[in-house]
Amino acid sequence: MEGVIDHHMRNILTRIGGYHHCVTEFVRITDQLLPPSVFHRICPELILTGKTDAGTPVTLQLLGGDAGAMAENAQRAVELGASAIDINFGCPSRFINRKAGGAVLLKEPERIFNITRAVRKAVAIEVPVSAKIRLGYETTELALENAMAVEAASASFITVHARTKVDGYHHPARWEWLGKINDALTIPLVANGDINSVDDFLRCRQMSNCRDFMLGRGAVIQPDLARQISAIQSQTDQPQTAQPQSAMKWDEVIGLVVELAELMQRQPFAKQKSVLGRMKQWLAYLKRQYPQAGALFSEIRTMKQLSQASELLRHTQAPLSCSA
Numbered sequence: 467m468e469g470v471i472d473h474h475m476r477n478i479l480t481r482i483g484g485y486h487h488c489v490t491e492f493v494r495i496t497d498q499l500l501p502p503s504v505f506h507r508i509c510p511e512l513i514l515t516g517k518t519d520a521g522t523p524v525t526l527q528l529l530g531g532d533a534g535a536m537a538e539n540a541q542r543a544v545e546l547g548a549s550a551i552d553i554n555f556g557c558p559s560r561f562i563n564r565k566a567g568g569a570v571l572l573k574e575p576e577r578i579f580n581i582t583r584a585v586r587k588a589v590a591i592e593v594p595v596s597a598k599i600r601l602g603y604e605t606t607e608l609a610l611e612n613a614m615a616v617e618a619a620s621a622s623f624i625t626v627h628a629r630t631k632v633d634g635y636h637h638p639a640r641w642e643w644l645g646k647i648n649d650a651l652t653i654p655l656v657a658n659g660d661i662n663s664v665d666d667f668l669r670c671r672q673m674s675n676c677r678d679f680m681l682g683r684g685a686v687i688q689p690d691l692a693r694q695i696s697a698i699q700s701q702t703d704q705p706q707t708a709q710p711q712s713a714m715k716w717d718e719v720i721g722l723v724v725e726l727a728e729l730m731q732r733q734p735f736a737k738q739k740s741v742l743g744r745m746k747q748w749l750a751y752l753k754r755q756y757p758q759a760g761a762l763f764s765e766i767r768t769m770k771q772l773s774q775a776s777e778l779l780r781h782t783q784a785p786l787s788c789s790a
């Protein structure tokens with residue numbers, strides 16, 4: 467997720483567990499072959515193993531509308547160590563869509579096919595190539611056609627964000643569509659959209675008949691959500707009696723926010739403002755699950771100094787013990 471799930475966040479979340487793989491923010495491709503530095507900036511994991519510290523493989527995501535350039539850049543990404551490529555056909559940004567990338571391509575299933583096929587052909591067959599689509603741009607009219615275009619282009623799997631571009635990120639996602647698309651495909655369909663709790667996951671699984679799920683905002687709203695879901699998934703024999711693991715306690719969660727800030731600050735040229743912004747951002751997501759995050763967010767929302775916010779968070783994390 468652009469601006470939210472960078473390599474620090476991937477490290478933190480995958481260490482908690484439950485992820486089979488994770489995906490980078492998108493690398494935007496226009497009509498040129500990008501230098502290695504761009505891939506390394508978006509996916510620093512490439513420099514070592516292509517995995518997070520916890521050993522979870524990282525898929526590199528590309529976004530663009532020029533099939534030739536997408537293919538060339540996919541090839542470069544793989545040469546640099548990417549173990550899988552995902553193509554973003556879901557980004558709703560007006561700026562990106564104006565440049566013929568992201569969700570606007572859902573109006574043209576043939577381009578979806580051409581881009582996916584070009585990327586698929588450009589890299590070795592062992593390298594999974596997937597595509598992430600929405601249900602459409604304005605309507606769901608082309609949902610099946612787009613999904614079938616991805617399959618026809620020999621993608622390894624498809625992720626479907628169960629909203630149109632016009633739906634934005636509004637609740638509820640249209641999970642009923644996932645079942646329809648799943649029925650029409652032979653490649654695996656990864657269900658995405660509005661999975662913010664174990665209960666959401668169970669309902670989405672029932673409606674979509676999917677085996678694979680991608681978390682979006684839920685990954686940061688409840689940092690151990692993937693671990694909880696994975697525990698349930700592993701009890702496939704008795705799904706009705708599956709008991710979710712208890713959710714991560716706030717004490718542990720606040721420690722993760724402090725850790726994110728520390729990891730960011732350790733980077734050369736770290737900008738205090740960016741670190742502070744990311745702390746505020748995560749607390750804003752977390753407050754949907756943890757009331758304590760809401761209280762903390764209200765306090766740091768207007769702070770301008772990182773040191774002040776860090777001090778408050780550290781204090782919250784480990785309150786000083788009082789002795790009589």
Ligand SMILES: Cc1cc2nc3c(=O)[nH]c(=O)nc-3n(C[C@H](O)[C@H](O)[C@H](O)COP(=O)(O)O)c2cc1C
Nearest residue numbers: 467468491492554598627659660661681682683684
């Ligand atoms: C701030 C933000 C940034 C995102 N960036 C990306 C991205 O770079 N690539 C991508 O495939 N999806 C991106 N998404 C979409 C999510 O991956 C996901 O498909 C979407 O949020 C739906 O799931 P949710 O309702 O569970 O959040 C982004 C979403 C948000 C809110």
